[in-house]
Amino acid sequence: MTLVYEEETAPPQAHDRVQENSARVLIPQTLVQTRRILLKWARDLTAIIMVTALPVMFLVTMNIVLGHAVSQVTGYSGLYNTVPMNVLAAAVNGAAVGAIGLIGERDDGLLRRLWVLPIHRASGICSRIVAEIVRIMITTVVVLTAGLIMGFRFKQGILPTLAWLSIPVLFGLAFATLITTIAWYASKNFLLEAITLVHLLAILFSTGFLPVNQFPKWIQPVVAHQPISCAIDAMRALSLGGSVRTPMIATLLWVVGIAAVCIGPTLSGYRRASTRR
Structure with missing residues (x-):
């Protein structure tokens, strides 16, 4: 008599199951959520106009109105100031657009619903960082393309060009952290109005329009050391030439300082918005 043994399939062991917060699921889930955020932004016509069309229109207008005057004062094309300024403005x-969208997701309960799903807790924050990087890169390319058409050029080689392109990403991520921190504790209307006012003042009183010595003496220290001026000076030096070290160090200090101050409140606010009932 022949005995036939049937091989039984062993049940999955507990250690074979992928845990909710396993590092194996972080990247794919981050990519899925990043795609969701980018699709949401792409469907918002107002947001697209605000972060692409308006900076380009402002760049063209400034070049027409102030380009010749700036060239006479500085000795070089005003595009080396206005292109960086409009890239940073974008x-x-x-x-700001991303923070307002985040407020909407909080108020609609989407963040709370995502929090209770079996997904990696860090994927929400990571997806927003990746989405911000993609958005900044797209807006930078759009504004930079307009500048290149008008005559802006990189004259210092490949490495300075890459450093130039990295500044808007770092700058944008730092300010995204700052604005998101404010968003957790402010209404949507107040956030938009406050950012618009502060942003406008920072742009007007920066080296994107005129050199520091063309401003009244009492405000020159503010103009010279505010973050947008530091970033513009660093980007101008990287593209046109000149001293890079001082404005680059100042820019990095601003970026690191803003991120260090705001990262804790941002993460705390995100968790509170995702778990509130």
Whole structure:
């Protein structure tokens, strides 16, 4: 008599199951949520106009109105100031749009629903960082393309060009953290009005329009050391030439300082918004 043994399939062991907060699921879930955020932004016509069309229109207008005057004062094309300024402005505007969208997701309960799903807790924050980087890169390319058409050029080689392109990303991420922190504790209307006012003042009183020595003496220290001026000076030096070290260090200090101050409140606010009932 022949005995036939049937091989039984062993039940899955507990250690074979992928845990909710396993590092194996972080990247794919981050990519899925990043795609959701980018699709949401892409369907918002107002947001697209604010972060792409408006900076380009402002760049063209400034070049027509002030380009010749700036060239006479500085000795070089005003595009080396206005292109960086409008790239940075697009990054900040996009951060504001993202923060307003985040407020909407909080108020609609979407963040709370995502929090209770079996997904990696860090994927929500990571997806927003990745989405911000993608958005900043797209807006930078759009504004930079307009500048190149008008005559802006990179004259210092490949490495300075890459450093130039990295500044809007770092700058935009730092201000996205700042604006998101404010968003957790402010209404949507107040956030939009406050950011618009502060952003406008920072742009007007920066080296994107005129050199520091063309401003009244009492405000020159503010103009010289505020974050947008530091970033513009660093980007101008990287593209046209000149001293890079001082404005680059100042820019990095601003970026690190803003991120260090705001990262804790931002994460705390995100968790509270996702778990509130």
